Amino acid sequence: MMSLAITVIGGGAAGFFGAITALETFPGATVTILEKTRTVLNKVRISGGGRCNVTHACFDNRQLVKHYPRGEKALRSLLNQFDAADTVRWFERNGVRLKTEADGRMFPETNTSETIIDCLLHVAQNLGIRIRTSCGVSSLRKHESGWQIQLLTGETFYADRVLVATGGYPQRTAYDWFPQQTEDLITPVPSLFTFNVPTSYLLPLAGIAVHDAGVYVIGTKQQQRGPLLLTHWGFSGPAVLRLSAWAARDLAAVDYRFTLRINWVPTLTENDLRTALQNFRQQNGRKQVSSQNPFGLPSRLWLALATESGIQESQRWADLPAKLFNRLTERLTNSQFQVVGKSTFKEEFVTCGGVPLGSLNPQTLESKAQSGLFFAGEVLDVDGITGGFNFQNAWTTGYIVGKHIGL
CATH class of the missing domain: 3.50.50.60 (FAD/NAD(P)-binding domain)
Structure with a gap:
């Protein structure tokens, strides 16, 4: 034979x-x-x-x-x-x-x-x-x-x-x-890619990692949760990579232009987070909002979220108006960013x-x-x-x- x-x-x-x-x-x-x-x-x-x-x-x-x-x-x-x-x-x-x-x-x-x-x-x-x-x-x-x-x-x-x-x-x-x-x-x-967000106010914080964040593609059911990395072009990390994989077809269909929602404290519902903030506020009234946070977030990220909410760096918890308190709550649970494109992850695709x-x-x-x-x-x-x-x-x-x- x-x-x-x-x-x-x-x-x-x-x-x-x-x-x-x-x-x-x-x-x-x-x-x-x-x-x-x-x-x-x-x-x-x-x-x-x-x-x-x-x-x-x-x-x-x-x-x-x-x-x-x-x-x-x-x-x-x-x-x-x-x-x-x-x-x-x-x-x-x-x-x-x-x-x-x-x-x-x-x-x-x-x-x-x-x-x-x-x-x-x-x-x-x-x-x-x-x-x-x-x-x-x-x-x-x-x-x-x-x-x-x-x-x-x-x-x-x-x-x-x-x-x-x-x-x-x-x-x-x-x-x-x-x-x-x-x-x-x-x-x-493509699948397994990172998100480009050129207008993000968080770009200067490249290198900061958040251990647990919820990420969502607005307008779809696609969502993931896990470690998130801030980069000089936008967002990366396991949560983003998993989201890019599961949502690969949805994101290709919109040419990688979509609204990304991030919940920085996904362990809490919005009501529980609001309660936690109120309690923290009462116990730390004399302390500056920008330097004190109850959720273990990286200090520079917390400062950026507070600043984006309109809170002055010198503002104390006791003096925080309801309007700014609500804005901060919104930033923590519902930060939104405009993604315009993708990047290859570490030369792998x-x-x-x-x-x-x-x-x-x-x-x-x-x-x-x-x-x-x-x-x-x-x-x-x-x-x-x-x-x-x-x-x-x-x-x-x-x-x-x-x-x-x-x-």
């Missing part, structure tokens, strides 16, 4: 994991990875601030899937084949121990993404996987019982099976070379959209329309919030394709 020729298009996390699993599962095959750029595993290298957030220490798959704005239902069954616990075991079996941080993110103990890159390259090379860089694909066509792959260089070669693991691109044209599927490509839009899961076999990720064609990773219409969830999608879907691509 002739050796099965498997080509993986895309030298990222999903592509490598798919290639490795394929050759481990079907040792008689020949596996080639084609990468468009000059280096492989580029996103692995820069993720997690250069440390690579490999996965998340969430080992209950019912809870894990709740961190994916898109793809939750499909991932629920796919994780039965390879989940976060399997990821940890796989890397440890291949010489990489992972550590868990307080927020659940898992990194290599070495604290460098090069450890993950070296591991994947080592395993791939030991198996005899061919890795070719600067090999962008211009077309992929069915040819007899296999596939004809045309490179941007003009070179043509053939494969029996193909795994497309090219990652996500926010422009639909980047997918033009894909073969026709049973369902149209879901228009890709995730795409919402891509190949619809309905066009694939839900157990093998093989195209229903084109036998021998598989998809894995971010090219699928699956995306997670920050915290290692997008890499887990890459490991899971790459593994599943690798297990089935030679059948």
